[in-house]
Amino acid sequence: MTIILLGYMASGKSLVSKLLGKQLGLPVLDLDDFIERKEEKTIREIFETKGEIYFRMKEHQYLKEVLETKQAMIVSLGGGTPCYANNMNLIHEYTTHTFYLQTSIPEIINRVKDEKAKRPLISAIADEDLPEFIGKHLFERNAFYQQATHTVFTDKKQIEELVLEIETVLN
Numbered sequence: 629m630t631i632i633l634l635g636y637m638a639s640g641k642s643l644v645s646k647l648l649g650k651q652l653g654l655p656v657l658d659l660d661d662f663i664e665r666k667e668e669k670t671i672r673e674i675f676e677t678k679g680e681i682y683f684r685m686k687e688h689q690y691l692k693e694v695l696e697t698k699q700a701m702i703v704s705l706g707g708g709t710p711c712y713a714n715n716m717n718l719i720h721e722y723t724t725h726t727f728y729l730q731t732s733i734p735e736i737i738n739r740v741k742d743e744k745a746k747r748p749l750i751s752a753i754a755d756e757d758l759p760e761f762i763g764k765h766l767f768e769r770n771a772f773y774q775q776a777t778h779t780v781f782t783d784k785k786q787i788e789e790l791v792l793e794i795e796t797v798l799n
C-alpha cells in the first residue's frame with residue numbers, strides 16, 4: 629500500500645509521515661530529501677542555480693520513479709508537488725490513500741515565520757506580507773490539495789493525534 633501525504637509548507641507532512649511509518653512498519657520517503665540526494669544539491673540550491681521550472685520537472689520525474697517501484701511505503705510530498713505537471717492524476721493511478729494535511733493560514737504563518745530561510749518560495753517575503761502571500765497561494769493550491777481522497781485538519785493537534793486519525797481511515 630502506498631500512502632501519500634500532501635499539504636502546504638509546514639503542514640506537518642514530514643513529521644506525520646515519520647511517526648506513521650513507525651506505527652505501520654512501512655518505509656518513509658520524503659520527496660524533497662529524495663530530490664536532494666539525487667541532484668546532490670539542497671532544494672534551495674536547485675531553485676537558486678537552476679530555477680523553479682527545472683525543480684518542478686525533476687520533482688515530477690522523481691515522483692514517477694518512486695511510484696513506479698510500487699513499493700509499500702509512505703511518501704511525503706513537497707508543498708507544491710500536487711499543483712504541477714498533473715501530479716495528482718499520476719498519483720491517483722497508483723493509490724487511493726492520499727491525505728491532505730489541511731492547515732489554516734494563521735497557523736501556517738506561525739510555523740514558517742522562524743524558518744523562512746530554508747523555504748525558497750517564501751524566503752524573500754517580509755513577515756508583514758506573509759498573510760496576503762500565503763492566502764493567495766493557498767487559494768490557488770487548494771483546488772489541487774482537495775483532490776486528495778481524505779482531508780485531516782492539523783490546527784492545534786499533536787502529531788500523535790494526526791497519525792491516529794490517518795490510521796482510523798486506513799483501517
Ligand code: S3P
Binds near residue numbers: 636637638747748749
Ligand atoms: C515547496 C515546498 C517545499 C519544497 C520546495 C517547494 C512549495 O517542501 O518542495 O521548496 O512549492 O510549496 P515543503 O512543503 O516540505 O516545505
